[in-house]
Amino acid sequence: MQKKIIAVLLVLASLFVVGCSSNEGDEVVTIAPPATSTPAPTTAAPTVAPTVEPTPEAYVSPYTDKIAEMQAENSDCIGWIAIPGTNIDKPIMYGEDFYYSDHNEQKEKIVSGSVYSHYNALTQNVVITAHNSRVSKTMFHELHHVQEVNMGETNCAYDDCNAKLDKATLPDFSTVEGRTWDISVFGIDAQWEIFAMYETEEDEPVKTLEYNTWWPYGDNGETSYYLTDKADIQEWIDYQLERSDYDFGVTATTEDQFLTIYTCGDYSDSSDAQSRLYFFLKQVNPVSTLYGGGTADAAATPAADAAEATATPAA
Numbered sequence: 613m614q615k616k617i618i619a620v621l622l623v624l625a626s627l628f629v630v631g632c633s634s635n636e637g638d639e640v641v642t643i644a645p646p647a648t649s650t651p652a653p654t655t656a657a658p659t660v661a662p663t664v665e666p667t668p669e670a671y672v673s674p675y676t677d678k679i680a681e682m683q684a685e686n687s688d689c690i691g692w693i694a695i696p697g698t699n700i701d702k703p704i705m706y707g708e709d710f711y712y713s714d715h716n717e718q719k720e721k722i723v724s725g726s727v728y729s730h731y732n733a734l735t736q737n738v739v740i741t742a743h744n745s746r747v748s749k750t751m752f753h754e755l756h757h758v759q760e761v762n763m764g765e766t767n768c769a770y771d772d773c774n775a776k777l778d779k780a781t782l783p784d785f786s787t788v789e790g791r792t793w794d795i796s797v798f799g800i801d802a803q804w805e806i807f808a809m810y811e812t813e814e815d816e817p818v819k820t821l822e823y824n825t826w827w828p829y830g831d832n833g834e835t836s837y838y839l840t841d842k843a844d845i846q847e848w849i850d851y852q853l854e855r856s857d858y859d860f861g862v863t864a865t866t867e868d869q870f871l872t873i874y875t876c877g878d879y880s881d882s883s884d885a886q887s888r889l890y891f892f893l894k895q896v897n898p899v900s901t902l903y904g905g906g907t908a909d910a911a912a913t914p915a916a917d918a919a920e921a922t923a924t925p926a927a
């Protein structure tokens with residue numbers, strides 16, 4: 613009996629909705645995070661970067677100064693993302709209970725929110741999201757332009773935008789440079805290569821979002837989508853490669869550090885619509901050593917602990 617009650621409580625605690633709805637024409641993602649009784653992953657945000665031996669070719673982040681400036685203003689800044697050829701050039705924030713879904717970097721309430729991480733610590737699959745602000749064409753809207761131009765479109769598919777897509781300036785996935793982006797997050801300064809990309813329709817099961825983002829709470833309070841088993845991670849990689857709308861000719865392994873970026877679709881206004889555009893990337897320069905890849909060494913320990921601790925609430 614008691615077990616049943618606990619199960620019910622877990623179900624209630626694990627409910628969450630990441631949906632798209634219209635609000636004054638702009639898209640809003642409404643997220644009800646797990647109830648406070650189920651704490652969000654509470655691992656102290658690790659600032660431990662992979663140890664990279666200093667060499668003349670060592671990667672240097674273009675965002676170091678910007679991040680330092682932003683952090684001086686708001687310590688919730690945990691990184692930076694910029695996509696060449698687009699207006700995406702933003703700090704990455706983290707706040708409890710999806711705070712930055714509707715707050716800007718100055719902590720002012722605003723429907724367009726910020727670019728933010730799902731989780732508060734480095735995990736093997738870092739998740740970054742932002743609204744598809746269709747009216748202002750800001751936040752992650754132009755990820756759609758990147759998608760569309762590589763799918764052969766000449767104009768933005770969203771009628772009210774209809775922007776002409778410039779092949780010459782937008783990232784070209786057929787080149788390494790075009791599909792490799794500089795992103796700093798949780799102390800990792802690196803280049804990340806896309807290996808899969810697809811858009812889901814509004815009737816997509818909620819489970820897809822949870823699976824894609826390694827949601828540690830699952831959809832029934834019992835199933836965690838936080839992956840730690842190598843076979844499960846390989847299955848996840850295969851699933852993303854299989855679903856990809858574009859053949860990047862790039863694969864991934866269970867030793868990779870992943871980065872999942874997503875935003876809402878262009879034409880879904882209902883609050884429970886599951887239309888989303890996903891990009892799946894892996895860290896390539898420097899290659900991650902945290903999960904057995906590259907020249908794995910003792911540096912792996914802190915992050916491995918963090919990942920474990922982060923997944924704990926799902927238990």
Ligand SMILES: [Zn+2]
Nearest residue numbers: 768773774775
């Ligand atoms: Zn557009």
